[in-house]
Amino acid sequence: MLDAQTAPAAPHVTRREDYAPPVWLVPTIDLVFDLDPARTSVSATMQVELKEGAGGPLRLDGGGGLRPLTVAVDGQPAEWRMEGDQLVLDLAGRAHEVAIAVEIAPEANTQLMGLYASGGLLCTQCEAEGFRRIMFFPDRPDVLSRYTVRMTADKARFPVLLANGDHVGGGDLDDGRHWAQWRDPFPKPCYLFALVAGDLACRADQFITRSGRTVALGIYTAQSDLPKTEHAMAALKASMAWDEQVYGREYDLAVFNIVAVGDFNFGAMENKGLNIFNSRYILADPDTATDADYDAVAGVVAHEYFHNWSGNRVTCRDWFQLSLKEGFTVFRDQQFSADQGSHAVKRIEDVRALRAAQFPEDAGPLAHPIRPESYLEIGNFYTATVYNKGAEVIRMLHTLLGAERFRKGTDLYFTRHDGTATTCDAFVDAMEDASGEDLSRFRLWYSQAGTPRVKASLVHETGGGRARLTLEQSVPATPGQRDKQPMVLPLRLALFSAETGKRLAAQMVVMQDAREEIVFEGVSERPILSINRDFSAPVIVETDRSPADLAFLSAHDDDPFARYEAVQQLMLDTLVAGAARGEADHRPVIAAVRDTLADAHLDPAFVAETMLIPTESFVGDQMLVVDPEAIRRTRDALRRDLGRELLEQWRAIYAANHSNRFEYNPTAKGMRRLKTIALGFLAVGGAEDAAALAFGQFNDADNMTDRQGALGVLANGTAPERETALAAFYDRYRGDSLVLDKWFTTQALSMRADTPEQVERLARHPDFTLTNPNRLRSLVGAFTANQYAFHDPSGRGYRFLADMVLAADRLNPQTAAKLIPPLGRWRRLEPTRAALMKAELERMLATPGLSKDVFEQVSKSLA
Structure with a gap:
């Protein structure tokens, strides 16, 4: 054995242009686990084959201090060496059997990557590079293998043993232990490997596929949480039926299992046949989950199930292609959720999320295309750009081609690339080949960062009965991309008569140049422009429409x-x-809101969405220099005037929607949402009984939506009911970690002046912990979204965030790194705050032992 391990090198930048196919393939791998939280032994037997025309040593990735106990080739002890974290074998010939044994300590794994312990369970998370913390392996998505997994464990402690694929054997052993064996017949990359062991209860069901096969379904969780899995199971079955109907995709295994775990870096993971979920996206009942939680459970269950084809059967060639699976699958889960409820409301929710998270990303130092060109740590590219903007890019393809040709394109894509690891270009190729359209210009969306801005100017030529619309587009400079080319923008347009409200014209313009002009003939009445209808392109639109024009459209536009x-x-x-x-x-705002509230034909959920005043952060995104005090002041004034001027309307709406009988359907959800919005306006409008109404709603609620909504209204104020409600909420739910997250978040988002002080106090609360990603996000992540509080002029918010990031980085770098972006917007703030923010970034960068994850985010934020 040669051990030539070197000292840690400088962080390595991985570049898309340097991609090279794998030298060695691993057609099959047999894994044997002897499971124990303190010391788990893992052995692997791999059949390796030299790729045709390739040459070089076998390089197997390791991580997290992984060291081999034994290494054998073709049954004989082998010579090997370590080069950094890679185990390297010089092999003669083209095919070999490689056997490696290691030991790992799951309970010491605070990074929650690889095999780790959570709430008495042992479970895995391998995307993106977690498998290398379990076993030495070519940890890259373009090496696909068939897995057989055998587990042994103490039966009393770990009675349930799960892995990917089909259960092919199991039984008891003489020493109180037992074993189980699973085999996945489909080749998959190691990032899709999954294993779970624990004392779990199962909600069992089944689904009959369109070809008549029976699929056994199971959702595993703690026995006490099993009643909260009914909604998730219903969502899973609905997803399976929807994917067959809309995309023609049938599930391929005999078993589909989901396991809910309390400690998880992501929302969920689509491991083949064994999805592992953050429990917040599985557990739901009326007392502990809001309507938004119910919707999120359904959406995430659908998302991970849809990955079975868009991510598993067809996967990514390399991590630069991440949006190939994520952007496409987000689009698919958005379609599914829209079909389950209101298309208009779902579209509004998706666009609000895009504007809140992705537009600022595009406008800041972390901007990148949906197919990035380089990374230091791949975990930092699980971003709103890759996911949400990626979904908008797929949506534009759907818009440009139409539903029928888009479906032909996806059918061709799945057929052409089934069982392979492929690229974003291959997806667009399939769309081109199926539709006959030339999409060469459209491909720019994959390589160019930034949010396009479209300036629209409409001129009515009264003498000739003509309307002339001028469109100009530009894409702002982003890091590494100063000069931008015009993008392909499908823009749905309409003109409405300013006198009658009648629609005069409608069309979709596919803008491809920096400047285009559209002429509408036969327009005798003054037209008002409706542009980017249904948000047909992810752009920022600037128009010359007056407040009166906007108010008119708010009452007459026929596009929701x-x-x-x-x-x-x-x-x-x-x-x-x-x-x-x-x-x-x-x-003008008061008049438009009054008219919208008075329109009895509108869906309550739509009205509720429309009444939400733009957030302080979104207002700041429109300004060259963000002034938190001015934004808070003017937003408070608008809220107060809307509350006072429309007080009786708000009171009538609150009374009309006050029924507290829980039902989960679009109408009931809309009524609950609108009721609490009305309550908030009653409070800011100065209604003397607002606090009493809120406290009554809090006490009488038969569902979490009403209870947390009332708590949020009280948390913003100073009435004595505030402290009473917060204490009662904590006492009632202190044993439920997911609901306790809501208690932390509600206070972190409070609009009170003392919120920074209260957040610092909550960080010292016995129930706050850095080891659970949900709890960290519930307080620290929520606080950074509270623009006024976070940007306290003293800089205490910035210091608090930096302290939390540094503390979390020692435990879980991936989660810590995702908290940094708010500090990266320091250039947008006035000089004093900017200097304070920059100083905290510099303090973090100077901290010894900083992880690659945090180093990359901080260094880019300062560049």
């Missing part, structure tokens, strides 16, 4: 998203003007 957008744009323009000038005319 455009109608919502008109009210939101009217609010946003008013808030930006108020923050810049110190005052603004609120009357």
